[in-house]
Amino acid sequence: MKVFYDDRQSVAANSSFSPSAEKPAKVLESWHKLDIPFEVCSFKPLTIDEMALAHDRFYVDGIMSLEELNGFGNQNPEIAAALPWVCGSMVAAALHTYITGELSFSPTSGAHHACYAHGMCYCSFNFLAMAAIKVHQAGADTIGILDLDCHHGNGTVNIIERLGLNYIRHYSFGEEFLKRGSDAEDWLMRLPDIVSSFR
C-alpha cells in the first residue's frame, strides 16, 4: 500500500489535549515495528490557494499568518507550518487512488470539525473537503466521504452546504450515533448499502 507521508506533516511540540498533530509519525513508527509492508511516497504541500478551495480565504490567511486561533485553540507556528503538508498528504492519497485505482493511505487526522470559516475541536482545515474538490477537478463525477468517527462531521457538512458541493456524498457515523445510539452489528450489516448510496 502506498502511504503519503512526510515528516513535515507531524508536530510533536503542540500543547493540546489532543495528540492528533503528532499521530502521523507515531502511526508510521508503529507500522514499522509491526512489520506492516507499505511504501512511503513523496508529495507536494498544498498552496494557500489550494487550501482556500474549501475555506474562506481570510480564514486560511489568518491561520497561516498566526492571526487566527487554529483548531487546537492556539497559534503554534509549527501547526501552521505543518498544515500544507497535512492537507497535501490527504489530497495526494485521494488523487493517487482516483488516477490509478490502487489503495492508498494518508496518515492524517483532525479535519471533519473544520468549517468553512472557522476551526474547532482540534480541526483547523478540512482536508477531506479539499481532497473531494481536487478529485472532482480531476474528473470524478461523485465523491464519497465515509466518516467513521464517533463525532458528527459537522465541518464537512458546513463546507458542502456553504459551497454547494452537491457531487459529494457524505456519511457521518457520528451523526447517526447521536440519533440512534451505537449498534455495531446492525451498522456493519448496513455498511454495503451506505457505500452503494455514494454512486
Ligand SMILES: [Zn+2]
Ligand atoms: Zn471529532
